[in-house]
Structure formats: C-alpha cells, structure tokens
Amino acid sequence: MNNTSQDMEVQHPPTDGISELQFSPQANFLAASSWDSNVRIYEIQPNGSSVAKAMYSHSAPVLCCAWSKDGNKLASGGTDKIGKLFDISTGQSTQVAQHDAPIKEVRWVDGPNPILATGSWDKTIKYWDTRQQTPISTITLPERLYSMDSVFPLLVAGTADRHVLIYNLNNPSVPFKTVPSPLKWQTRTISCFPAGNGYGIGSIEGRVAIQYVEEKGTQQNFSFKCHREGGTSVRDKATVYSVNCISWHPVHGSFSTAGSDGSFAFWDKDSRQKLKSFPKAPAPISTSCFNLNGSIFAYAVSYDWNKGHSAAGTQNQNKIMLHAVTDEEAKPRKR
Template sequence: MIKAQQQDIEVQHPPTDGISEIQFSPQADFLAASSWDNNVRIYEIQANGSSTAKAMYSHTAPALCCAWSKDGTKLASGGADKIGKLFDVSTGQSTQVAQHEAPIREVRWVDGPNPILATGSWDKTIKYWDTRQPTPISTIALPERLYAMDSVFPLLVAGTADRHVVIYNLNNPSTPFKQLTSPLKWQTRTIACFPGGNGYGIGSIEGRVAIQYVEDKDASMNFSFKCHRDGGQTLRDKASVYAVNCINWNPVHGTFSTAGADGGFAFWDKDSRQKLKTFPKVGSPISSTCFNRNGTIFAYAVSYDWNKGHTGATGQNQNKIMLHPVNEVDVKPRKRT
C-alpha cells in the first residue's frame, strides 16, 4: 500500500512498469521518466502541481535511464536494447544516436563547446558521442560493468561492479584522473556529483552514503554515514538495511536528498554534516528522485527497485510519480550544532 505525503501530488498517466529514472528539464518544468515498459515519457508540470502527459517514445526493451540536454531541447535515453536515443522536443521525433554491446545503464550530457553525450554500459565501457555522428568520439574501457555515473563539468564519476570508482577530468576525458575503490563496503547503487564539480556523493546497497572530494588536499572533509535503516538500536536488535537508490543535490541551496528501498526520503546538509528533515515512508521502494530547476519541487518515483530480485516483482507492484512541494526551511543549510 503506497502512502503519499499529505500535500504530495500524483503525476497522471504514470509508466505501466518499473520506473528506472526521472529527470526534470534544466529549463522548464518538464519531467521525463524512463521505464521498464520500454517507454520514455515527458510530463508538463503546472504551477499548481497538476500534470499533463506531453510526449512518449519507445525503446525495444526496458528503458533504463534518461537525461536532458542543458538547453532543454533534447532528451537522451538508454536501454536494455543496447541503444541510446535522442528525442527532439520541438519535432517530437526520436533517433538512435548511440550503440553498445550490452544494455546502456546511464546517459549524461557533458559540457563542452558542442554538447557531448556520455553513455555508460554493462559492456564495461563509456562512450562519448557527438550526436550528429554515427560513431563515438572515443570509447573508454572500465574495470567492470557500469552501475552508476554522473557528471558536473569538469567532473565525470563512474561507479562499476566490484566497487570500482573511476574519476575523469573532462578536459582530458579519455584518461582516468583517478581510480579507486569505493569507501563503502558494498555494491555501488548511485553517484551524484556536487554542484561545484569538486566531489560526489556515493550510495550503496547497505544503507550508507559517502561524501567524497576529488582532490587529495580536501580529503579531510570526506565522511560517510548510515541511512535508510530500521532498528538496530540495541545489540540484540538487528537493523534492517536498505539500498540507497538515489542522491540528488538541491540546485539552490547545495543540500542533498537521499531515497531508498525502504520507501523513505530525507534531506541533508553535507557541510554541517546533519540531517535536515526526514519524511514519512511511502510504503514501497523509491527508485528515482530529482529536484526541479529552482528546487521548489522534489519528484520521487514509487516503484519496485529489484532489491528482492525477481521474486519481489509481483503483479501488485504499483508505479507512481509523486511531486513534493519543497518547504525552503527543509532544504536550507544550517549552522553546525
């Protein structure tokens, strides 16, 4: 049973299968959603929170990721069909712009004179594409299958199987700037670069997040913390531990959100190292989250996240996208207590 927050508003006509990623346009309140039903949808969100389905296009297998171009005119997506697609908002047409040997797990736009699309795959590569050309600009070998990737110029961070983390400086995008093992002991689930491009948050399946700065001189500011856990208050009482599925930065205040398989989400301040606000659990895993461009709406997808494997994928799983109106006091940084 999915419980909504009191004022949270449900997006109309949601995907019909698991929701893999949701992303707000950086230019307008258009919300994109990629889904296991093979489709990528775009919704227009009105000021009052009502939503209209604006567009939809398809992959030939589950769509696993999506990302808006900086100018908001195009939406890229990747899927289990091993193909990257580009949807043009003005024409309503989608075209193939990328190809891998295995499913594409992440797509991200990389800043530069011409916008470049980075696609990361389970084929253990990242490819950079000029979307006007049929062949990649370059192909980068990864140590393992890609599980998570994010980019804020000049930073791109990739997390793979076996807890590898590879950091690239996009001024020299084909050579790793740094390669390390995740500070978290278990499988990487999500990565989100700081708005300033000088570090990243990384979340794992064990209910833990690490805040990591890229430069060695800032290493003293690195830390990790537990979240998305129940119980464990006493020695006898074992904690239930849930995957951290998503980390997002508030574009105005630089604070961040986490959400997980426990169906909970919370807002945090990395600089004062404290939790700002915890919200009631929604009764089902949260698979993806995002803030809109001015940080006033926090969208979250309530959807099965495969944390219990195929046995958990029953016909009863609901798929919803909810819009939470952000109260500024919940996301503003606070002085360290």
C-alpha cells in the same frame, strides 16, 4: 517528520518499474524512463498538476534518461543496448548510440559542442557527437558500469567490484583517479556535487559517502548510515536497505537520499546533519530529482528489484509524486 499527504500524483504514470526521473534544466518538464520500454515527458503546472506531453519507445526496458543543457533534447538508454535522442521541437526520436550490452547511464558532457556519454554493462563508456554514427572515444572500464554522473569538469563512474573512476573532462579518455569505493558494499548510485568538486555515493547497504576529489578536500570526506530499521546495538542487527538515489538541491546545495525502504530525507553535507525526514511510502523509492529552482522534489514509488524477480508481482504500484519543497526543509542551518 514532515507530512507528504499534500504531495501531488502525476497522472498517467509508467505501467512498469520507473528507472529514472529527470527535470529539464530550463522548464518544469519531467522525464521518466521505465521498464515498460517507454520514456514519458510531463509538463508540471504551477498548481502542481501534470499534463502528459510526449512519449517515445525503446524496444526493451529503458534504464536511464538525461536532458541536454538547453532543455531541447532528451537522451535515453536501455536494455536494447541503444541510446536514443528525442527532439522536443520535432517530437521525433533517433538512435544516437550503440553498445554491446544494456546502457545503464546516459549523461551530457558540457563543452563547446554538447557530447553524450553513455555507460554500459559491456564495461565501456562511450562519448558521442550525436550528429555522427560512431563514438568520438571509447573508454574501457574494469567492470560493468552501475552508476555515472557528470558536472563539468567532473565525470564519476562506479562499476561492479566497487571500482570508482574519476575523469577530468578536459582529458576525458584517461582516469584522473581510480579508487575503491569508500563503502563496503555494491555501489548503487553516484551524484556529483553541483560545484563539480566531489560526489556522493550510495550503496545497497544503507550507507552514503561524501567524497571530495582534490587532495586538499579529502579531510572533509565522511560516510553515514541511512535507510535502515532497528539495529540500535551490536547484537540487534539493523535491517538495511539500498540507497537508490542522491539528488542535489540546485539553490541550497543540500541533498536528498531515497531508498528501498520507501523513505526519503534531506541532508546538509557541510554541517553533516539531517535536515528533514519524511514518512515512508508504501513501496521503494526507485529514483528522485529536484526541478530547476528546487521548489519541486519528484520521487518515484516503484519496485526497484531489491528482492529480485520473485517479488516483482503485477500488484506493484508505479507512482510519480511531486513534493513542494520549502526553505525550512532544504536550507542548511548554522552548525
């Protein structure tokens, strides 16, 4: 167990559940989307302190956010069924996307001109040139979109009923492959490998699968249990928790998992071992991310709706914590 007592708390956090954290790929700017209908941007100082830099609003809870590759723009989507784009240089936000149901995920798709992909509970993914009012393309999904991620040339979408759709962005309108989730329970999170040749997928049942896309890599596929308590024997059933987030270290290629049990851990997919466990937070960890060089791990201690509306009381805290990552914690070890 490593100590998190030195972790720094971000000042002026969201006032309701934190849905997504994303670090800019160019600087230590941290974006946070929230159920309080706002998106906030913080600048993280070298000493770990934070400064609130900007905030813009949706008309309903915000479920997702994503930085453009140049770090100049931040996209977001939410239950108002609208995708917005915030320009860092002007401080202005504009509507750039529209769906018939809440937007669950937004991701930038690399290409000659950056394209924004939005995935929704209306069972579609839409690709947008943010300079135009109509989508470039609309993809019909078999079910509501729950999670989506993209690392060129790969885009992976997970929907209700455990469908996983894999797209080659060189031909983005037709699935390269459609497969059932390797996990038996509802998909909670999907995160593409930094190399763009596979993805990690997590479920509500405390399990993660590592999946390679190409046929030659499938022998390296595996799944493992995590974010569970008890259950050392068949009779002694475990208490299982949702895996809310999988984040990849940008330098070492290791990854983190964070869950409803309030814990996070670092893992190495190649040697299939846990690198580090951390003490539990007093509430679920709803989302997490590494900064551009992997020296900071941000995680949100916030109610994640795993017990439904009945447990969503006003006493629930919403904190964004910053953990200083060491090589010892995140660097893969020899097998």
